[in-house]
Amino acid sequence: MVKPSQSLKWWQEGVIYQIYPLTYADGNQDGTGDLRGIIRRLDYLNDGDPDSATSLGIDAIWLSPINTSPMVDNGYDIADYKDICPTFGSLEDFDELLEKAHQRGIRIILDLVINHTSNQHPWFLESSASHENPKADWYLWQTPFAGQKLPNNWQSYFGGTGWKYCEARDQFYFHTFNENQPDLNWHNPDVRAAIYDIIRFWLDRGVDGFRLDASSVYSKDPYFRDNPLKYEATDRNNYNNYHHLYDKNLPETHRIIREIRAVLEEYDDRALIGETFIDNRLYDSVIFHGVDQDELHLAITFEFPFSPWYPGYLQREIEKNEITIQPSAWPCYFLDNHDIPRHLSRWIDCSLCVDSEAIAKAAATLLLTVRGTPLLYYGQELGMVDNTDIPEEKLQDRAVVQSETEETPDSRDGARTPMQWDGGSHAGFSFGQDIEPWLPVHANYPELNVQTALQNPDSILNFYRRLLRVRKQSEALRWGKWRTLVHYPHEHMVYLRETKTETVLVAINFSYEQPFKRDVTIDGESWTVLLSTHYEAGKLIDLADNLQAFEVSILQKSR
Ligand code: BGC
DSSP states (O other): OOOOGGGOOHHHHSOEEEEOGGGTOOTTSSSSOOHHHHHHTHHHHOOSOTTOSSOOOOSEEEEOOOEEOOOTTTTSSOSEEEEEOTTTOOHHHHHHHHHHHHHTTOEEEEEEOOSBOOTTSHHHHHHTTOSSSTTTTSBOEEOOOTTOSSSOOOBOTTSSBSEEEEGGGTEEEEOSSOTTSOBBOTTSHHHHHHHHHHHHHHHHHTOOEEEETTTTOSOOOTTOOOOOBOTTOOOTTOGGGBOOTTTSSOHHHHHHHHHHHHHHHTSSSOEEEEEOOSTTOHHHHHGGGOTTSOSOSEEEOOHHHHSOSOHHHHHHHHHHHHHHSOTTSOOEEESOOTTSOOHHHHHTTTOSOOOHHHHHHHHHHHHHHSSSEEEEETTGGGTOOOOOOOOGGGOOOOSSOOOSSOSSOOOSGGGGOOOOOOSSGGGGTTTTOOOOOSSOOOTTTTTSSHHHHHHOTTSHHHHHHHHHHHHHHOHHHHHOEEEESOSSOSSEEEEEEEOSSOEEEEEEEOSSOOOOBSOSSOOSOOEEEEEESSSOTTOEEOTTSBOOTTOEEEEEEOO
């Protein structure tokens, strides 16, 4: 279980930070985020100085898509895989970003959106023009059986049928997401070869890895059989009402991922991370590591985002992971991303605690001290919450469409608003220029921004900064065994992270209640505070004392 530190890879020990480029930083001052903006903010992420007073200290950036795109799904609809969208800059800008990031010890992970292309991609334009062209079989084309309106009952994840009629071919094509995002036919060897060529293109340029978008839906049933409707489900136009036997998580998808992994293995030290979003079934996600560890390095599972802010539930998810993931594989956790409401917005209502700062610090501690690789989402380190006041005419998420039965589609824009850099115009998004950003900044930016937070020793940002440093300096936190000391957690969690030479205890009190002891089983040892919401670092702590309300403490067993 416990591995010697030397053999651990950067994607196991490091902290990965997701940037949504449209709203991170606007370097060319046109209101839309771009690569030059990110370059200017690199020092904030990691300036290369382990004792820096201003930088966060992350190890890798995952960039949401930056390739050429008509932006119907804001980059998740690619029209040219080998170029950068002019919105974000140029290939030269990308090379500069890569070089400057590497100089600071930051790796770059690209989002690889290969389940589908944009309907503006030349491959689709060619494929959809006729039945007789070299790319005619590059997408999932079907003709309905006589008397049927649609080829089958497969739905789009974004709402309604997944089939779209194309007049030129008098056929339908399938789209798991928006109709502007036709799914590729992964059974076609030419498609696979073209994608692997794209992967090599970016690896040759020096990228450190990929996040495979929608990596559990690549392969579809070659016979296009109907998915069974779930028991008692009545709405046939809802993706979630079906058992996805024939359009998701097919065995063939594992073969594809093994092939992609083999391409990565031609290069040194690159990482393959997959969005294994499979109806929240952990087992199905973890087998994406591959029976022989030849698929994903990291399978992004959705335990934390789908949990309420409740220790018993969260601990159960960690325990499931610990039991299910093979010793040679590695867990990966996240709280927020660009598709879901931010955790402080999700959890504030269902929590025992109404203090969002306390939740933010406790959640940060959980994410960064559980065994596995943490993914942070930009702004999470500040305590950013969703902007739920975006006027309808300013919404940008055009991909999520209304199904026939659902009244209001859920826009994902609330969690995608501009990073809050300072108290100036539009939170400093365009570096001091008064330019209206792509999405409106959250109204709380005058109080909640990087500049202000750096000056407040108790801010969420400074807590994250300290947490990242504590993690970096502790082998137990980076790769030690996880063991809970509370078997029936109610309103607190206490767990150990252990290696042969270091033991760290993490205690999180989720509530106002204070009857919880840090531990009753370990005595006679002294424990030093590494980081705490209630005690100074370096203080010695008695484990038999009760936890204080909302206390978060990370303690190291003294030698
Ligand atoms: C991405 C979404 C995107 C979808 C289609 C997802 O899983 O995270 O943002 O809309 O794939 O590409």
